[in-house]
Amino acid sequence: MKAIVVYSSKTGRIQQIAQAMVQVLPQGTPCVPVDEMPSDFSNYDCVFMGFWIDENQADPKGQEALKKIANDHVAIFTTMYDDPYSDQASKHLRSAVELLKPGSGVVGTYITWTDKARYMYEPEAGEDLHLDEAQSFAKNTVSRLKGN
Ligand SMILES: Cc1cc2nc3c(=O)[nH]c(=O)nc-3n(C[C@H](O)[C@H](O)[C@H](O)COP(=O)(O)O)c2cc1C
Numbered sequence: 001m002k003a004i005v006v007y008s009s010k011t012g013r014i015q016q017i018a019q020a021m022v023q024v025l026p027q028g029t030p031c032v033p034v035d036e037m038p039s040d041f042s043n044y045d046c047v048f049m050g051f052w053i054d055e056n057q058a059d060p061k062g063q064e065a066l067k068k069i070a071n072d073h074v075a076i077f078t079t080m081y082d083d084p085y086s087d088q089a090s091k092h093l094r095s096a097v098e099l100l101k102p103g104s105g106v107v108g109t110y111i112t113w114t115d116k117a118r119y120m121y122e123p124e125a126g127e128d129l130h131l132d133e134a135q136s137f138a139k140n141t142v143s144r145l146k147g148n
Helices: 013-022 060-068 087-099 131-146
Strands: 003-007 031-033 046-054 074-080 106-113
Touching: 003 013, 013 031, 013 046, 013 074, 013 131, 046 060, 046 131, 060 087, 074 087, 074 131, 087 106, 106 131
Parallel strands: 003 031, 003 046, 046 074, 074 106
Antiparallel strands: none
């Protein structure tokens, strides 16, 4: 199982989430900002793609990256201050999925919540980013792909 984690992060939450996820993914899984992502994902069995919600959609760098990703097994993760269980959140995810290169497949989605009182600032030390839940998402996604 060869995976990669790519992310777009402004204030650092998605970066921390991406870095936590890579700890439970197969040893050697790269974790790179979208500026450094490869141009070809065909060597990977699974691509974890993270971005933040900005003005009710994936952030601009995240959108550009999504448009360049082609893979059968893309797992999307994001963070937002609105209710992650809202219709709005589903629409944000759907819009992001539709940006992927045609023919790509989505194997999972994960949203974590950012405190609206804090969203303009970098995360405080000890701010709860629910890293354990992100790690469960990453582990479960890989496990399902392996057919376990
Ligand atoms: C300029 C700006 C606009 C945002 N717009 C939205 C939004 O429309 N909806 C939402 O749920 N969250 C919104 N957020 C919250 C971000 O998704 C949240 O702060 C997230 O933690 C940022 O991720 P990052 O730390 O990885 O950059 C916005 C944040 C910023 C800074």
